[in-house]
Amino acid sequence: MSLQELLQQIANGLVVGSVYGLIALGYTMVYGIVRLINFAQGGLYEVGAYLGVFFFTLMGKFGLQYPIPAVLITLVISMTLTGALAFVVERVAYRPLRNAPLLAPLVSSLAMFFLLISVVQVVTGAEPLTYPSVLSPAPLHLGPIVLSPTSLIIFFAAILLMVGMQQFVRRTKVGKAMRATAANREAAALMGINTTRIVSLTFVLGGAMGAAAGILYGVNYGTVTYDMGEFGGLVAFTAAVMGGIGNVPGALVGGLTVGVLSSFASTFLPNQWNEAIVFAILILILAIRPQGILGERVAERA
Amino acid sequence: MSLRSCPRVLAALSAAAVVAAAAATVSLSATVAAASSPFVIGFANPLTGSEATYGVSDEHAVNMAASQINKAGGIDGHKVKIDACDTQATPAIGVACADSFVSDHVNAVVGFFNSSISIPASGILHKADIPMVSAASTNPTLTEQGFKNVFRVCGTDNYQGAVEADFAYKILKVRRVVALNDEETYGQGVASFFGQSFKKLGGKVVEDEGIDADATDFTSVLTQIKSISPSVQLIEFGGFNPAAGLLIKQARGLGITVPFISDDGVIGPLYYQTGGQSTVGTYLSSSPTPQNLAQGKDAIPAAKTFLQQYVKQFGQPTEYAGYSYEAVEVIANAAKTEHSIAANKVIAGLAATHNYRGTTGIVDFNSIGNNITPQYLIYKVQPGGGNKAYWNPNAKSKS
Known part of the structure; x- marks a missing residue:
């Protein structure tokens, strides 16, 4: 493999990986707070992508042609709506089972995942939907690397959102409450933190991040399918575990790692081996570091 | 394209009323000459449902072919009669069409549209020894089953x-x-x-x-x-x-x-x-549309005539209409050259079809019944x- 190909594969992997990282953020935040793998995240990601198509197309009809404001408005609306949906998911599928054995909310989150995907399929049909193309497909040459302008924007947008979330958890008062709830829910409640509200907020933020990932994905590839949540959800879950579940920067690191690994995997072996290789490396990493790449620093878990 | 791929895609239609097909049967009885028995061609296509645009266009083409053959005196005096059956693009209903063709003792069958129906239906027609010419099923398996009654004028995948x-x-x-x-x-x-x-x-x-x-x-x-x-x-x-x-x-x-x-x-x-x-x-x-075949310097004369006549009566034909027309013509030609409407003679006539110049170009059946002219x-x-x-x-x- 030439140096040029090596750099190109890394760039490809980083672009895909940034989207995985954004979805993984939802898994990892919820896990940090309530110790639950919220499988509905894959569904929220998909719903966000579909809401994105809807509003994006709508804005085109009202004559808003400028790509960047249109993407931003779409992002805000769809993230809000998907966040609201995540709030409902928490109320319906998690809160009633708060004191049930751990497996119960896990299964009900799986149920929510399938429900969301089925609803999308029923509403839109099984045919793929397409995002209006916003930017010229003319490739950009960055030294030896060639990338489409869209994928470059996707990458930076995803990183920006993840860093923003990290700063939110670390620096704001609400973020502090989230960290407190993650560290010890009873103690946090005793300190006057409304932990129920914090749990809700975590679901909402996670869902919103999933929606953002869905839209960025849609804008980049131009096509969304009713089963995209299965593949995306699974890969992002892997990314969250690889990075260290419960750890916010871990989601980013995990996402990028999985992206680059699968990009390399298909260089050396036929494309179909992609997932097998990613999971083999996941097992390897977990064997050496059971807590994932960044581990879980209890104090910062959120 | 979802329809062009219909030979490969099963339309998820509910299997409701086969009865509707009976209503669609085209009756040419008014024009049938008293003298000899009609030559009945069973025609099975999706005439209702999401693929009906194609099926109905093909039905027009088949009827057009029949009336033109009849105008020219039929097949040695036998008038061609079309017995249409709606498959609704659903295998179960399509197979029922094949059964009804067998019980109606049709002389030949033009169909079926979807490969998913043509393949099981060909087995039924094979047992009954009824010649079958498909105009739209492109899945290779159809002609690879060793059934000598099965032919197709369209291409293969x-x-x-x-x-x-x-x-x-x-x-x-x-x-x-x-x-x-x-x-x-x-x-x-x-x-x-x-x-x-x-x-x-x-x-x-x-x-x-x-x-x-x-x-x-x-x-x-x-x-x-x-x-x-x-x-x-x-x-x-x-x-x-x-x-x-x-x-x-x-x-x-x-x-x-x-x-x-x-x-x-x-x-x-x-x-x-x-x-x-x-x-x-x-x-x-x-595969070419009837419009493509009638255009440009490589235009096929028969395709031009077909398109003109079709457009005059029904508007623009869909992709497989030319093939459907040709399927009827090829069957009639086989019966004429064998001077018989007996099933085994028609099959022999079809198997011997070489260099037949039709609406979609040259029809040249090989030993398994595929048209070897690339479609x-x-x-x-x-x-x-x-x-x-x-x-x-x-x-x-x-x-």
Whole structure:
């Protein structure tokens, strides 16, 4: 493999990986707070992508042609709506089972995942939907690397959102409450933190991040399918575990790692081996570091 | 394209009323001469449901053929009568059509539209020894079952790959290609026939790979293709959308500018929607429409006449209408040359059909009943997403 190909594969992997990282953020935040793998995240990601198509197309009809404001408005609306949906998911599928054995909310989150995907399929049909193309497909040459302008924007947008979330958890008062709830829910409640509200907020933020990932994905590839949540959800879950579940920067690191690994995997072996290789490396990493790449620093878990 | 692919795709229609088919039966009784018994051709197509546009257009064509044969005196005095049956593009209902043809003792069958119906129905007609000519089912299996009563005037999926290879080698003059497929029966078939034919012509298939159609990111495979040295001159893809559109879009995004060719499973609006501007100038192989066959310097005279008459009565025909018309003509021709309407004679006549000049070109049945004249054209995607017929393999080989 030439140096040029090596750099190109890394760039490809980083672009895909940034989207995985954004979805993984939802898994990892919820896990940090309530110790639950919220499988509905894959569904929220998909719903966000579909809401994105809807509003994006709508804005085109009202004559808003400028790509960047249109993407931003779409992002805000769809993230809000998907966040609201995540709030409902928490109320319906998690809160009633708060004191049930751990497996119960896990299964009900799986149920929510399938429900969301089925609803999308029923509403839109099984045919793929397409995002209006916003930017010229003319490739950009960055030294030896060639990338489409869209994928470059996707990458930076995803990183920006993840860093923003990290700063939110670390620096704001609400973020502090989230960290407190993650560290010890009873103690946090005793300190006057409304932990129920914090749990809700975590679901909402996670869902919103999933929606953002869905839209960025849609804008980049131009096509969304009713089963995209299965593949995306699974890969992002892997990314969250690889990075260290419960750890916010871990989601980013995990996402990028999985992206680059699968990009390399298909260089050396036929494309179909992609997932097998990613999971083999996941097992390897977990064997050496059971807590994932960044581990879980209890104090910062959120 | 969802309909062109209908031979491969089962329409999920509810199996409601077979009875409706009876109402659709076309009665020519008013014009039947008193003298001899009619020559009944069973015609089975989707006449209701999502694929009805095609089925109804084919029905018009079949009726047109029958009335023209009758105007010219029928088959040795036997008037042709069409016995239509609605398959609703549903295998269970289509197979019931085949059963009803057997109990009606039809002389021959034109159909079925969907390969998924043609294949099981051909078994029933084989047992009853009824000649069957399909106008639209392109799945290779149909004629590979060893049934000597089964023929088709349309092309086969695997032949499509060969036409693509011909085009790549002889017209684009490329020698080093990559063949990708989506790992499904249809796509893999087209791509592997493309590869085999291309090698036979003397070209080199540098890489032959399956891609996971569920994954939407193909940049790493494409990056690899890009770094092959000396460079690849063409990328072929066997499969469907949205994979094809995504593939070409990402290829162009990575700065890969070589020609791209894909197939019948791809042609259609979704390709341009997913691939956008990147699809412009790419090539697609697909069977010709009646309009294509009647156009340009390679126009087929019979296709021109057919199109004129059809348009006058019914508006624009859909893709397989010309084939449906031709199927009736080929059957009538077989009975005429054998001077008999007995099933075994008609089958013998069909098997002996060579160099028959019809509405879609030359019909030449081989030993298993396939029309060996390639029934595919190469189209080029135009700005705005339209497809323009670009190359006709038959026109070249004749000259």
